[in-house]
Amino acid sequence: MKPRVEVVAVDCLMVRLFDEIAEANMPWMLAAGERLRAVFAERLIDLVPSYTTLMVHYDLLALSPAEAKELIDEALNNLSPDDRTVGQRHVLPVWYDLSVGPELALLSQRSGLTVDQVIRTHSDREYQVFALGFAPGFAFMGLVDEVLAAPRLDTPRKRVTAGSVGIAERQTAAYPVVSPGGWNLIGRTPARLFDRGRDGYSLMQPGDTVRFSPVDHAEFIALGGDDTPLEAQS
Template sequence: MTPRIEVVGIDSLMLRLFDEIDEAHMPWLLAAARRLHDNFGAALIDLVPSYTTLLVQYDLAQLDDRQARQRIADALYELQPYAEGQGRELNIPVWYDPSVGPELEALGQRSGLGTPGVIARHSARIYQVFALGFAPGFAFMGLVDEILASPRLKTPRKQVPAGSLGIADRQTAVYPLVSPGGWNLIGRSPIKLFDRDMDGYSIWQPGDRVRFQPIERAEFVRLGGDDRPFGVTP
């Protein structure tokens, strides 16, 4: 780990801890985030963790650039990674089906696994929540099995249903709200992922670990899922 500080705004610094995405980096990022939160205290406006970086936005009325850099340096002094188990473990039910996952069958053919094989491979892994972004409650997770890695669609869809589970490269995510998107869709979850009344507004946070649990259509509907086929609007 060779930390670097990059200027991204008049009141913002980017702390880059790593150059490549790896699940093993998350304990270091979480530990650094906690140290930064404590060191900046009331001067901290926002702290945004990502795959390899931490964005620190601070109050210019309380700190200048030199002081902010010093607080970052102090946070990194003798930094130790979080022990495993700091994040929560979440089981998210998913109805994997071509009617709600239009790329599921194509991915099965392309990978040679077939549809059942794609479902088995995708649901077998525990995924790390690296970052939240794009939309409220949208969690970037990884890393999917290499055989399932799929590039984003050349033309993003104008509307993706809430709860849609997708793959982009070696990332996987669930769309929390109806929104545009270009990920390869393979299923749908009935779980509400974003709620203003929820602590932190989101069901998950960086550092959490997620396993997707395959369920049948009847269970999906019982849990409140919308089983209308992809492309069918109310």
């Protein structure tokens, strides 16, 4: 790891820890985040983690750019992952069905797997939450099995139902709110992913891990899921 600091704006610096996305990055990203929060303290306005970077937005009235760079160097000095720094583990129930996951058939065709095998392959793996973005509470997770990797749709949908679970390349995610979207939809979760009354709003945070647990239609409804077919909601 060879960290680099890049200027993003007059009061923002980007700390680039890695050049490639990998699950093994996350312990280092979490450790760097903790160090940066500690050294900047009240002079930190926001810290935005991504797959390989941390954007440091600092108080320009309290620090000069040079001083901010010095604090970053201090935070990264002798950096090492901390086994105690682990995120929460989540299990999200998912109803995998063609009526709410129309790309199940497409992924089956692309991969050569049956629909049941696609479901099993997706739900057998534990995923790392790398970053939040796109919409409030939208957690980018990975990495899905290479056999399921698929590009985004050529034409995004104008309306994707909250709770919809999808795949884009080797990422997977669940839409926390109704929004446009171009991911390959394979199911739907009844979990409440974004809640203004929750501390931090989002159910998931970078560093958390997620497993998707298949449920049948009856359990999905009992958990409060919306089974309206996607076509009927477009």
